[in-house]
Amino acid sequence: MRIIDWLQLGLFVAALALITKPMGLYLGQVLDAKGRTWFDPILKPLEKITYRLMGVKAEREQDWxxxxxxxxxxxxVTCIFTYAILRLQNHLPLNPQGFGALSPDLAFNTAVSFTTNTxxxxxxxxxTMSYLSQMVALVIHNFGSAATGIALAAALVRGIARHSVATLGNFWVDLIRTTYYLLLPLCLVFAVFxxxxxxIQNFNPYTKAKLLEPMKISVAKTDADGKPVLDAKSNPVMEEQTVTDQTIVQGPMASQIAIKMLGTNGGxxxxANAAHPxxxxxxxxxxxxxxxxxxxxxxxxYYLGSMTKNQAHGWSIWSAMMILFLGGALLCWWAEANGNPIHQQLGLAAADGNMEGKEVRFGVFNSALFATVTTDASCGAVNAMHDSFTPLGGFVPLFNIQLGEIIIGGVGAGLYGMLVFVVLAVFIAGLMVGRTPEYLGKKIQSFEVKMAMLSLLILCLTILGFAAWASVSQWGLAGLNNSGPHGLSEILYAYSSCVGNNGSAFAGLSANTPWYNTTLGIAMLFGRFLMIVPIMALAGSLGAKKISPASGGTFPVSGGTFVILLLGTVLLVGALNFLPCLALGPIVEHFLMLQGKLF
Amino acid sequence: MKAFLTEIRGAVMSTLILAVVCCGIYPLVVFGLGQIFFRDQANGSLIVDKAGTIHGSRLLGQPFTAEKYFQARPSAAGNGYDATSSGGSNLGPTSSNLVATLTQRVADYRAQNKLTTNAPVPADAVTASGSGLDPHISVANAELQMPRVAKARNLPVETVLALIRANTDSAGLGIFGEPGVNVLPLNLTLDGLTAK
Structure with a gap:
């Protein structure tokens, strides 16, 4: 844990703090149907044409x-659109490598995966993917699902900020305005950077480069039908081959990477994702x-704070998020910097930390920080292989996802997830002092608490249910790349990641099988849409409530007490739900590693 | 029912419009700007010699085994540095498979670079990277390989050290990330020197 790394961490937090207010103010303009931005001269006409083609009346608001x-x-509709392209990609243009169509289960899994922002x-x-599939079938969701998340968060915030109304805004307006005024301009600048x-950003076919030193490899010999030739002991016969070329991937990558990060998509x-140079x-x-x-x-x-005219509330939530973020980042970094004692006994330099699955240019610190950030948010891009992290280093991303990705979180999804915890925290505070809980002047009653609990229970039940099923099934165990507790972690991570709409993986798991593709696809759908419906019901119910004036007994939703109560609620719910299975996965593996036990 | 049909029209049309704007115009604008201002990077940072032979990309590593070359990190991409099959080993911290592999690599590294049998080995020299295409090795790793390469090529150690320095990508703005020695351009330069 070197000083230069502390400096980078400090710079990261400082940069984030600095952009929060300007971003929040800009979001306020974007998410206001009558808001103004610098891009109005270019984009306003496009926005108007879009509404006309869609048949949308921009001024008409919708109820929840x-x-x-x-x-x-x-x-x-976007999901079906993507499924169709993936199934037909061999007949469509921009496929210089001639990739075939995806199998039905893989196309289903992928279409759902991108629709749900997973x-x-x-x-x-x-x-696997043609340039058209990457650029159109997948990128449309990188924009669409990100804008959807932001729109939903805006609807919930309006429900909190408004009172005695039935409407929460217009989904189509939020979708289009977020895409045009927020995502596109940011992505354009970021992609060019x-x-x-x-x-890379081109449409060339893959490039063949001549290796400086040809590489000898031994591969299984195949007969005329492509089947491996077996010797007398039915082992495959190996033959030497010389590889002289390296095939270099090309394609329209930069435009996709920009939105995959800004939209917390992560695909x-x-x-190798963001580990790929x-x-x-x-x-x-x-x-x-x-x-x-x-x-x-x-x-x-910040947008929440300004909409509810209680900026201290916005910053308090931000602070709670930052405390959880720093806790995770420090634990992950410490574990990875300490490295693996088993490997160090073999002679690996202890000062280098755990470098398996990491890139030299990022090193231990930036790999650990990236892993924390990508799972605090529902991004899921990775710049190092989480599967090869130390047990506690891998525990952090897994636990972050299981908390519901409310530490900043996915665009929009993080805020509405965190607001569910805020409602619960306020409810618990009300119970402790024996008063009707109030949140920003709105009474929190049984309906709100039921909806909040429902969305949390769906998260926990779906993750644990599917993970339990897979870990006692033939099809589940067949996909494992590691045995022992690490194998359980691989399964647990897969379902946590899919239900949490994260998308990162303990990537050793071979999940491209009909069973995994289908169950993971259903897990993603549950994790996204079954969460959203109760939250939108909560938004509708809050919006319809009257505001009662604050009194001396009103629990303040800003300041240290609130932050601590919120952190307590998040950690208690997360820990109660998931610690038992985490104890059987990464936690027990940590102690086994210290004893030098191998699997 | 009529309201529902209006919503379906909204969904279908927004899909088509977003496909045109976000998946057509936007990537093409990035493509255009990239090709105008950053042509080399946009096309893969390729290393092309005067004869037009493409030797690889500055950003992608290649496998090396000969004494006279600096050796890149172990790679789990395909059969090694297969750029169409990026990825890591994904072996976990208590994997016996990984321990067996590391034991072999540590022994090989020490033997090849004439290190003592208990000398610590740079972690990056024996572990597979995340992408399997890591173009870099750590500076410590390069300096341990330096005497071997200098001897195999009959070059003074100082010359090789200067080349290591010249092919070291420093940390971003001096703060971010780690410095790394870019192996492919380093070996290409060495070949150029020795040929003269």
Whole structure:
């Protein structure tokens, strides 16, 4: 834990704090149907044409049910759109490598994955997806699901800020305005910056390069039918081959990377995601990618403060998030910097920390920080392989996801997830002092608490239910890359990541099977949409309530007491739900590692 | 029912419009700007010699085994540095498979670089990277390999050290990330020197 690393951590937090207010103010303009931005001269005409083509009356607001139905319809149509492209990609243009169509289960899993902002990838991008599939079928969700998340958060915030109203805004207006005024301009600048760092953006076919030193490999010999030839003991016969070329991936990558980070999507263009030198070429691109994961979510806390005219509340939530973020980052960094004693006994330099699955240009600190950031948010891009982290280093991303990704969180999803905890915290505070709980002047009653609990129970039941099923099934165990407690962690991580709509993985798990693709796909749908419906009901109910004036007995939703109570609620719920299974996975593995036990 | 149909029209049309704007115009604008201002980077930072032979990309590592070359990190991408199959080993901290592999690599590294049997080995020299395509090795790793390369090429150690320094990508703005020695351009330069 070197001083230079502390400095980077300090710079990261400072940069995030600095952009929060400007981002929040700008979000206020974007999420106001009559708001003004610098881009109005160019984009206002486009916005108007878009509404006309869609048949949307921008000034007509929707109640929570209409808003939710519009959101579900948009998600369903884009999902089918993507499924169709993936199934037909061999007949469509921009496929210079001639990749075939995806299998039905893989196309289902991928379409759902991108629709739900998860970006779980059962496929390897550079060997599966045509340029058209990457650029259209997947990127449309990178924009659409991110804008959807922000729209939903805005609807909930309006429900909190308004009173005695039935409507929460218009989904279509929020979707289009967020995409045009927020995501597109940011992405354009960020993508061009990424190209300057070395991220590719072209439509060339893959390039063949001549290896400086040809490589000898031994591969299984195959007969005329492509079947492996077996010797007398039925072992495959190996033969030597010389590889003289390296095939270099090309394609429209930078435009996809920019939105995958800003929209907390996380789906990599290539299999190695942000560890791939083309996706994340320099430490500088890495720093800004981490910052861009948090940028919009952090600004949304300020948006909450300004909409509810209680900026201290916004900053209190931000502070609670930062405390959880720093706790996770420090634990992960400490674990990775200490490294693996088993490996160090073999002769690996102890000072280097755990470098398995990490890139030299990022080193231990930036890999640990990235892992924390990407799972605090529901991003799921990775710049190092979480599967090869030390047990406690891997515990942090897993636990972050299981808390519900409310530490800044996915764009929009993080805020509405955190607000569920705020409602619970206020409720618990009310119980402790024996008064009717109030949140910003609104009485929190049984309906609100039921809806808040429902969304939390769905998260926990779906993760644990599917993980339990997979870990006692043939199909579940067949996919494991590691045995012992680490195998359980692989399964647990997969379902946590999918239900949490994160998309990162303990990537050793071979999840591209019909069973995994289907169950993970259902887990993603539950994790996104079954969470959203109760939250929107909560928004509708809060919006309809009257405001009662604050009194001496009103629990303040800002300041130290509130932050501590909120942190307590988050950790208690998270810990009670998941510590038993975490104890069987990463925690027991940590102690086994210290004893030198191998599997 | 009519309201529902209006919403369906909204969903279908917004999908098509977003496909055009976000998946057509936007990537093409980035493509255009990239090709105008950062042509080299936008096309893969390729290393092309005067004869037009593409030797690789500055950003992607290649496998090396010969004494005279600096050796890159172990790679889990395909058969090693397969750029169409990026990825890590994904072996966990208590994997016996990983321990066996590391034991072998540590022994090989020490033997090849004439280190004592208990000398610490730089972690990056024996672990697989996340992408399997890591172009860099740590400075400590390069300096341990330096005497071997200098001897194999009959070059003074000082010359090789100067080349290591010249091919070290420093930390971003001097603060972010770690410095790393870029192996492919380093080996290419060495080949150029020795050929003269």
């Amino acid at each position: 049910k209409q808003y939710t139905i519009a959101m579900l319809l948009f998600s369903a 970006n779980w990838q059962s496929y390897s991008g550079e060997a 990424l190209v300057s760092q070395g991220v 990599g263009y290539a299999n 083309f996706e994340n070429p320099t430490p500088l691109s890495n720093f800004l990618q981490m910052l861009s994961i948090f940028a919009i979510g952090s600004g949304l806390t």
